[in-house]
Amino acid sequence: MRGLMMDVPLTVRMLLDRAEALFGDREIVSRRPNRSVHRTDLGTVVGRSRRLAAALQGLGIERGDRVATLAWNHHQHLEAYLGVPSMGAVLHTLNLRLHPDDLLYIINHAGDRVLLVDEVLLPLLASIPDLESKTKVEHIVVMSQAETSIDDARPRADGYLDYEQMLAAAPADFEAPAIDELDAATMCYTSGTTGRPKGVVYSHRSTLLHALAVSLPDSLAIGEHTVCLPVVPMFHVNAWGLPYACTMAGAKQVFPGPHMDAASICELLASERVTLTGGVPTIWMGILEHLDGGEPGYDLSAIEMMAVGGAAVPEAVIAAFEQRHGLRVVHAWGMTETSPLGTVSNLGPRHAELSADEVMSLRSRQGRMVPLVEVRARSDDGAVPWDASTMGELEVRGPCVAGAYYDDDSQADRFTEDGWFRTGDIVTIDPEGYIRIEDRSKDVIKSGGEWISSIALENAIMAHPSVEEAAVIPVAHPRWQERPLAVIVPASAEPAIEIDELREFLAPHFASWWLPDAVEAVEEIPRTSTGKFLKSALRERFRDYELTDS
Amino acid sequence: MRGLMMDVPLTVRMLLDRAEALFGDREIVSRRPNRSVHRTDLGTVVGRSRRLAAALQGLGIERGDRVATLAWNHHQHLEAYLGVPSMGAVLHTLNLRLHPDDLLYIINHAGDRVLLVDEVLLPLLASIPDLESKTKVEHIVVMSQAETSIDDARPRADGYLDYEQMLAAAPADFEAPAIDELDAATMCYTSGTTGRPKGVVYSHRSTLLHALAVSLPDSLAIGEHTVCLPVVPMFHVNAWGLPYACTMAGAKQVFPGPHMDAASICELLASERVTLTGGVPTIWMGILEHLDGGEPGYDLSAIEMMAVGGAAVPEAVIAAFEQRHGLRVVHAWGMTETSPLGTVSNLGPRHAELSADEVMSLRSRQGRMVPLVEVRARSDDGAVPWDASTMGELEVRGPCVAGAYYDDDSQADRFTEDGWFRTGDIVTIDPEGYIRIEDRSKDVIKSGGEWISSIALENAIMAHPSVEEAAVIPVAHPRWQERPLAVIVPASAEPAIEIDELREFLAPHFASWWLPDAVEAVEEIPRTSTGKFLKSALRERFRDYELTDS
Helix, strand or coil, X not given: CECCECCCCCCHHHHHHHHHHHCCCCEEEEECCCCCEEEEEHHHHHHHHHHHXXXXXXXXXXXXXXXXXXXXXXXXXXXHHHHHHHCCCEEEEXXXXXXXXXXXXXXXXXXXXXXXXXXXXXXXXXXXXXXXXXXXXXXXXXXXXXXXXXXXXXXXXXXXXXXXXXXXXXXXXXXXXXXXXXXXXXXXXXXXXXXXXXXXXXXXXXXHHHHXXXXXXXXXXXXXXXXXXXXXXXXXXXXXXXXXXXXXXXXEEEECECCCCHHHHHHHHHHCCCCEXXXXXXXXXXXXHHHHCCCCCCCCCCCXXXXXXXXXCXXXXXXXXXXHHCCCEEEEXXXXXXXXXXXXXXXXXXXXXXXXXXXXXXXXXXXXXXXCCEEEEEECCEECXXXXXXXXXXXXXXXXXXXXXXCCCCCHHHECXXXXXXXXXXXXXXXXXXXXXXXXXXXXXXXXXXXXXXXXXXXXXXXXCCEEEEEEEEXXXXXXXXXEEEEEEECCCCCCCCHHXXXXXXXXXXXXXXXXXXXXXXXXXXXXXXXXXXXXXXXXXXXXXXXXXX | CECCXXXXXXXXXXXXXXXXXXXXXXXXXXXXXXXCEEEEEHHXXXXXXXXXXXXXXXXXXXXXXXXXXXXXXCHHHHHHHHHHHHCCCEEEECCCCCCHHHHHHHHHHHCEEEEEEEHHHHHHHXXXXXXXXXXXXXXXXXXXXXXXXXXXXXXXXXXXXXXXXXXXXXXXXXXXCCCCXXXXXXXXXXXXXXXXXXXXXXXXXXXXXXXXXXXXXXXXXXXXXXXXXXXXXXCCHHHHCHHHHHHHHCXXXXXXXXXXXXXXXXXXXXXXXXXXXXXXXXXXXXXXXXXXXCCCCCCCCCCCEEEECCCCCCHHHHHHHHHHHCCCEEEEEECHHHCCEEEECCCCHHHHHCCHHHHHHHHCXXXXXXXXXXXXXXXXXXXXXXXXXXXXXXXXXXXXXECCCCCCCCCHHHECCCCCEEEXXXXXXXXXXXXXXXXXXXXXXXXXXXXXXXXXXXXXXXXXXXXXXXXXXXXXXXXXXXXXXXEEEECCCCXXXXXXXXXXXXXXXXXXXXXXXXXXXXXXXXXXXCCCXXXXXXXXXXXXXXXXXX
16 A cells, blocks of 8 residues: 655755745855855845756756866855756765866766866866866856956956856756656765775755754754854765755855865854854864964854764863863764764763763764664674674665765675675764764774774874874784784974883773784874875885784 | 665654664653553563564554554554554554544545554444444454553453553564555544545655654754653644654653643643643643643743644734743644644744734744745635735645545545645735635635635634634625625623624724624534534525625
8 A cells, every 4th residue: 555645756956946935035155265255145046056057958968967066165056056956967076185186087987067166276177187188078167256246257268167157148047857856966976095986976865865864953953043154065975965954944054165274264153153063073173273272252152063073073172162162062973975964972861960071971972873874883793782892893774875886886895785884984882872983994903803993092192292193003913913003103302102101101091902012103194185094005004014922 | 867875765664773772761651541650661662563563463464454543642552653554554543533423434444454442442432333344344452551460461351352462462573574665654534524534645755754844943843852742632643743753853752641631731741841742722722721720830841832733823822821821832734634744833033133023923823834845825816925915725745745535536626737735724925934824715705806814803703702702604795706704602691792893893903895794693603523613514504694785
C-alpha cells in the first residue's frame, strides 16, 4: 500500500520561491575587496539569481551542465548557489587554496562549461596552466563586487564576461525545467592528503534534507532570528550548507569576502550582531589570539554559537573562549562526503548535573549524530562498543552521505558491502553516542594489535613549553609492528626536547605503551592546502627510521 | 546528471533506531485511567514497539496491512506509532468521538485487520454495530494500562487478546522488511461536516519530512530540552506529528490518557515541567477558565509555547493567557490533509518594533507557511493579492500534503488541475505571508459578488453580553444572491437581541453591507463530533428563510 501524498520533489528552487514570498527584506551583507560593506536584501539576491539562471540559459547551459565558481564568500556567490541549481545546472565550487595543477585537474574532471571567478582571483585563474586549451570551459564570467555603477560598464579588456553586465542584459526570469530531486545540484571535490581530488555530487534532495537537519534546535538552530556569518568558505562543502539553511529560514546572512583575518571577522561579528558563525579550528585559534590581545573591545554579546568543524579544537581553546570571552564554541563533525553535518556536540538537559570538567570533556567530543545520519565504528574485530575507549573507524550512512565519487572507480574500498561510508576517522563513541575523533585511520599507530592515537599524543606534546609543533607518526618496529615517533618543531630559541624528558612529561596522561619511542626535531611540519599536517610526507621522510626493541 | 548520494529511504524505523541509540533514558509519562501516573523510558517503549511489531507478524500481519487503534494518548499508543509502520503495516488511528456507524464505515473502508483498543473504550467498541461480522477485523487487542503484574495474567474472559500478554509472548525483535519511503505509514480519516469520512494516507517520507519541519526553531522548536504534552489526541492527525518529532529529538513525552479535563491537564503541565503543548481552542478556553478560577496555583513557568490549531482562537484569549498567566499561545494552521502543520504564527525579529496591539493582531493570524509547504489563495477572479484584505480560498502544495483520498473518486474537485489541494478555508494573506482564516468556503456569504466572513461576524456578535453563542449563515436574497442571517443562543435569562440593536452593535467594526439582515434565536447551535458548529444543519433549517430587500 502506497502513501497518497503529493509527488512534490525537494529542490533548491523551493528555497528561491519561499525566500521571495516571505523573506524579501532580509539583509544580505558582504565585505567587498576594498573593505567597504555591501548591503542588499534577500529579495534582490533571489531576483538576481533568477537573472543569473536566465543568463546561463542564454549561454546555452542546460540541465546537468556544470557551472564552476572560484570565489570568496559574498552575495554574488549566494546568487550562484541559488540560481545555478534552480535552472538545473550543477554548481561546482572550486577550492581556491588548491594548487593550480589540481584546479586544472578538477575543472577538467568535472567538465565545467562556465566559470564564475572573483576579480581578485584572476591572478590565481591565470596561474592555472592551459585553462582554455585543456578544459571544456567556454565562458569566464568575472564577479568584481566593485562600487561602480552598471551605467559606466564597458566590455572587459581581457575578453571575459562581466557578471553585472551579464545580469543586467538577462531576462528577469529563467525557464524553469522539471527537476527530479535526485538530480545533481552542486558538487565539491575533496582535497585529500593522498591521491587525486575526488568529486562529491550533492542532489537537490540531499541539499534540502541537509538544510532541514542543520537547522534543527539541537543542530545549529537556524531560524528567522539568526544572523549567520559563515567563516567556512563557500567553496568548502557549500559553507556547511549554511547559505541554504539561512535562505530557507529567512536569516540575515553576513559574508566576509576575501578578508579572512581575525580583525576583519571580529569587526563584522560585532557590527552586524552575528548570532551564529562557523569555521575550522585555525580560524578560531587566530580569533582567540586576537581577542586575547585586548583588541578594541568588540561587542560579541549577540553570538549564541561558534560552530567548529573540520578538525578537533583542543578543550583548552573551548574553555578559553568561554571563560575569557563568554563565547560558546560548539564542536561538530562532518566531511565533504557527508554534506557535511554528521554530528554536533550540543549538550542535553540531563547534563546540567555534570561538573564543569565533565561538561568540558563532553563538549570537546565531536558530538552525536544529527537526524538522518547513522554512525557506527568498526575495528578489525567488528563493531566496537560505545564505551568511550575502544577505537574503531567511523562509518556513516544516510540520505545526505555520498554513495560514490564522480567518475572514479578507484574508491570502492571507501564503501562497505552493506552500504556504509568509511570515513577514515578513528573514533571512540561514549555510551550516550558522543563520538571523539581520535585519529585518521592512516595515522593511527598499530602497536602489537592495539591502537594508539597520534592526535592525542600530539596535543599533549604541544603543551610542552619547548615544543612549537608536533606530529606523531608510526615507524616500523620488529616486535610491535609499529611504534610512535614524535616529530617536533622546537619553540624558538629552545633546544629540542630529549626522548626521556618527553616520556616523563607524557607519562601521567597515557598508558606506558602509548609513549613515543623516539623524538626527532625538524624545521617545520609539512601541511596540506587546507592547513592540516601532511603526515604522509613525514612518513615518507622517516620511512626507514630504525627503532631498537626497547 | 544525477546526484551521487546514498539511496537511503526516509522511514519511521529511522526514528526507532535513533531513539534506541541516543535517547533510551528519556522519560515517557502517561496518566492511567485510574488517574495514577505511569513512567517508563523511550528505550523501553522502543523495545516494546519492536515486540509489538513481532507480535503482529506472528498474527500474520504483512506489509501494507492496516492495524487500527481506538485509544487515548499514552505510551502504548506511542508503541503502536513506532512499531506498526516499522514492520511495514499501516497504523490507522480511529477517532473515538465519531458516531459508531461512522466508525464501522471507516474500519470497513480501511480494511483494518487488527484493532488495538483501550480497555476503557470497550463500551464504545461494543456499540459499533456488527463489528466482527461486517468488517475484516480478525484480532482485537486490549490495552489496559493497568497496574497489575504480567505474572498474574490470565486469558481475557471476552476472548480478546491482552496487549501486555501478547508483547510478553512475542520475540524481542521483528523481521525488518525493506520499506520504500513512498509506502504508507499511517492513515487518518477526516471527520468532515458533510459526506462520508475520507481517508488520508501518510507515507514514511511525509512522516519524516513533517517531523523535521515541525521541529524547526520557527515551527514548534522541538529538541532534547523539550517536554511535550500533546493534548491534541493521537487519533487526530497523528497528534500533529508530535510523537514522531519528539522521538527523533529525544524529548520527554507526557500523555494525559483519558483525563482531558482542565484540572488534569494543568496538573501534568505543572508537575512534569512541560515546555510545549498543543491542542484545539476548546481545550485552551477550558484551561483559561480553570486558571482564571484561581485554582491551586499551578507552576506553569516551564511552558514556552501553547500551540493552538484546528480552529481560530480569539485574539482576546491569546491576550488573556499572556497578560493574566504569562503563557504564550501560538497559532498554527493545518488539516488532516496537510500532515498537519501548514503555517505557524511565530513572529520574527523585525516585529520587535510593532506596538502591542499590532503584535496581538499578527499573532491572532494563523501564521506563515513552514518549509516544504507552499500556499496561495484564489477567488473566482484568480490568485488574490497578499494585501491582508482580499479573501480567497487557501490552496496548498507540498510533499506532506495529500494528493488523493484513499479509495475515493468523489473528491477530485478538492485538487486543482495544476496540482494544489483546495483547503476549503477562506483566507486573507498579509504582505508578509501571514494568513488569516476568515471562513470556510461553504460558510462564506457571497453578497453581490463580494464575500462576507461569517466567522468575523460570529466573533463580534458573541462579544455582545446578551448573546451566548452565534452562528452566521447565508440565506437567499432576490437582489444580492446571499445575505447574512445571525442565528443566536441568548445568554441565560436574557431576551433575544433585536436586529436593529445587533446592527448598531456591529456597525463600528464592519462595512454596512456586511451587517446581518435578520436575527433568529435558537436553543442551541448544532455541533460536529469535534465540537465545531454544524452550520450545514442550520442552513438546512433556514433554507426557505425569506428576506425582503432592505
